[in-house]
Amino acid sequence: MAQQQSSSRLILVVTIVVAIVLIVVIWPLSLIGKGQVMPRSADDPDARIQPVAKVELAKAAAKSDGKPRDGATVYQSVCMACHASGAAGAPKAGDKAAWAPRIATGTAAMITSVTNGKGAMPPKGGGADLTEGEIKAAVEHLVGLAK
Ligand code: HEC
Known part of the structure; x- marks a missing residue:
């Protein structure tokens, strides 16, 4: 028991x-x-990268609206890196003397130079996603600045 x-x-x-x-x-x-x-703290990697991810999404959304960017926009986002300062021997935007001999070759020839690259300028000026129309608009914008 x-x-x-x-x-x-x-x-x-x-x-x-x-x-x-x-x-x-x-x-x-x-x-x-x-x-x-254990609430998520500011050290949480997800929380820290969130604002950056949001900015990237907004950028992508702005691009995917399907509308071609105009010459000034393409110039400012891609071409200005070299052509504003004349970096890497680029003809400086607005420099009439530097542009005159190039303008004399014609817009079509200059578009071909940009599309294929020339000297230190990479193909499409480095803007791999640029369309033909956007390159044409940017070239015309640069020509306009040199007039
Ligand atoms: C990495 C620097 C760089 C960027 C970015 C760049 N260029 Fe250039 N570009 C150059 C250089 C350098 C030359 C001169 C090439 C040569 O004559 O050897 C040049 C030349 C040109 C010419 C004259 C071509 C010719 O036939 O003589 C045009 C037009 C031009 N660029 C337009 C553009 C446009 C439009 C963009 C943007 C879409 C752009 N470039 C972006 C460096 C750049």
């Missing part, structure tokens, strides 16, 4: 210990995924 009593007491103790373990350890773990425990 005494033997039976102590073994049922042991079962009771084990049951209580298991219940405590469940409450103290397992239950909080089940809340982590719901964000109720």
Whole structure:
């Protein structure tokens, strides 16, 4: 009889210990995924990259509206890097003397130079996603600046 009593007491103790373990350890773990425990801090990599990701999305959205960019826009986003300062020996925007001999070759020849690249200028001036029309508009914009 005494033997039976102590073994049922042991079962009771084990049951209580298991219940405590469940409450103290397992239950909080089940809340982590719901964000109720261990809230995301500013150190969370996801939280830190979020604003950047938003800016990139906005950029992509602006581009994918299908409308061709005008000459001034293409110039400012791609060509200005070299042509504003004359970097890498580029004819400087608005420099009549530098542009006159090139303008004399005709717009078509200049568009070909930009499309295929010339000297230090990479193909499409480095703007790999530029369409033919956008390159033409940018060339005309540069020609306009040199008039
Ligand atoms: C990495 C610098 C760089 C960028 C970016 C660049 N260019 Fe140039 N560009 C040059 C250089 C250098 C030359 C002179 C090439 C030569 O004559 O050897 C040149 C020459 C030209 C010419 C004269 C071509 C000819 O036939 O003489 C045109 C037109 C031109 N660029 C337009 C553009 C346009 C439009 C863009 C933007 C879409 C652009 N460039 C972007 C460096 C650049």
